[in-house]
Amino acid sequence: MALATYFGRAATAASQVLQGFQTKNFEQLLNGLVIGIAFDETACSSEGRASLDLLVRLVARLYPNICFLPEGDEATKLARSLSSLARSINGQIDIVRPRLAALSQCLVVGSTAPDVDCSRMFLGSDGWLAKFSTVQPVGSGCSSNSFGAGAASCIAASNLFRLIFNEQISGATVDSAVSFSLFDYAPGSDANPPLETNTVLDTIFLLGLGAIGNGAVWALARVSGLQGQLGLVDDEEVDQGNLQRYVLALEKDIGGSKVKLARRHLTSQRGLSLQDHPYKWQSLAGSHSLQHVAIALDTAADRIAVQAALPRWTINSWTQRGDLGVSHHHLDGELACLACLYLPTGSVPDEDQVIAQALSLEDRKMDVVRPMLHSGAPVSVELMREIASRLMVPLEPLLPFVGQPLRGLYQAAICGGVVFELTGGGKPVRVEVPMAFQSAMAGIMLAAEIVKRSAHRDAPSWTTAKLNLLRKMPSDVITERRAKDRQERCICQDADYLDAYRARYKSV
Ligand SMILES: [Zn+2]
Incomplete structure (x- = not known):
């Protein structure tokens, strides 16, 4: 009894990326694994602690047996609080004592290279740079920038999953060395400017506090001295199935409001004014001016509707089969608006069709x-x-x-x-249920875009940045400029919408 009570949801997610999926085999395989998490004193730096925190939040949701291997007094103390975090995520988890069990795989943070009889995966960061290696320690920086640290945990969790389920993921191989800049996402980039402290958010509404929203809040909570206003918008409560990939949620949070969960993690941001909006974003559109919007919503229809509410600009995020990413939009200008990306192509079934079929x-x-x-x-x-x-x-x-x-x-x-x-996995589920590391990565990228946009007051030159965490990094990382809808069906090609937008923001 070490698998989490929300295992069904985890199996649903895994079945979408694993070929020949059988719940029973999946369960047996997971039960037979012991995942080691090794770290030393250098992992007790601010970035190392951030990596370890997110790593435990990702690993403890899926793997039923984990083993901490701390080196040194400070690391041993940290291991105690990480164990308690793991238990609050999965009350059934087995925290195996070192030397009592053979490890299956070992994730390593810091400068240590532990002597273990299994494959090792080293993760760490340096500011905006997420680092990963299967060969040698990559170290953890001391900056107050946790974006690289958090992304490194997602990359490590994805590599662990790819390694364990190698035979069931076509084309999946493990990365040997990764350095990935959350600053510009460019392959091979080492862009890593200092993260400004006291960034002022320009009254942003975060729409959706689901799995991606959880990842975004995890990252925003760690930005030093965030100021300004952030609206937290979600009408739902945390349910048991959400725990499979909501990195902030603990078992005790089931039944509580998603807004409250997010607020709890942001209370350390004393300079940030938080507004709770525990209702659907649509009711907000009438009473507030949605000028600046960060979107972590589920559906295409919602995203089109947000664009039609005429925000000044939006930062969108998504996970879908094949990729995850972020995008920036205006209604005006040459590039795709948010609705352009989500217009139906004719092949998307209606909700009633999807539900009837399911x-x-x-x-x-x-x-x-x-x-x-x-x-x-x-x-x-x-x-x-x-x-x-x-x-x-x-x-x-x-x-x-x-x-x-x-x-x-x-x-x-x-x-x-x-x-x-x-049905033991026999009835495939059509709904998209991403893995925890995919949603968390999209959320961290969304938070990174919110902070960069607020600090630099400008959108990047690209529209979308996307990657596939089930493939080797960073060859699949693409930033691109997306054009407007070719068939000119979009609201951003409609004179009435454009006039209303320009009148609202006095742009020409
Ligand atoms: Zn458009």
Whole structure:
């Protein structure tokens, strides 16, 4: 009993990137692993501590047995607080004592090169630079910039996953050496200017405090002396399935508001004024002027709607099959606005189609699914019996969802991995559930863009920066300038929207 109670969600996420996925094999493999985390006194620097904190927040959500290997008094003390962090993320986790078990893989922070009988992965940072090596220690800097440190933990967690599940990820190999600049994302770049202290945020709203929002808040909490105003916007509460990839969330946070969770991590930013908005972003659009917006929302429709609310500028972030990244947008100008990137291409199914398919109710889409999604009517026992029978799963585990709206049943039972677990992985899940290290990386990049934009008052020359953490780094890192919609269907090509935008911000 060392796997987390939210294992179903973790299996759902893994099934989307692993070929020939079987829940039972996945579970057995994880249970048989002991992941070592070794570090010395030099890892007790500010950047080293940031890397270790995020590393534990990523690793403890998936791997049921971990082993701390601290060297020196300060590191031993730090290991105690990291153990307690790991236990609060997964109350069932086994913290194995060194020398009591053979390690399967060992992640190393600092300058140490521990003598272990398994492969070692060294991670560390120097300001904006995330570093990783399978050969030698890479060290951790002493700056107050945690962006490289956090990204290094995501890169290390992705390499650990690629190494363990090598045979099930096509084209996946482990990186041998990485130096990746969060300042400009360019392959081979060593851009690493000092991070300005006391950066003033220009009244930014962070829309969405899900997995990416959690990663963003983790990083923003560590920027020295942040000032200005930050609006925290999310109407939801943390559910059990969220723990699979919400780096801030502990088991005790289940049922609590996502806004409160984010606020708790930002309280050390005394110069930052936080505004809680525990409701949907749409209700905010009417009462506040959404000028500067950082977006960590789930859907394309939401992103198009945000762009239509005419913010002065937006910084977007995403995870999707194949890549993750960030993008900058204005409505005006030559380059793609946010809506340009998310206009439907004709192949994107509607929500009612997706839900009907997931619940095996395709033939009832018009008479049951669509009206129920519209009215929010609760799912009856009779309908649940039919769904269970069509999905060929037992009724009983689905009974707790009776009385919920159909969308709630879909989110909890399908996206939450309940049906996936009942079928032993046999019923593939169409919904996108990223791995924790993918969401955290997108969040750290979003936070980096918020801080750079606030400090430099200018958007970068590129529109999008994206990478694929299931492939070698940094060959897949691409920054590019994206053009507007070719078919001229977008609101940024509509004179009425442009006039309204220009009038609002007095630009010509
Ligand atoms: Zn557009």
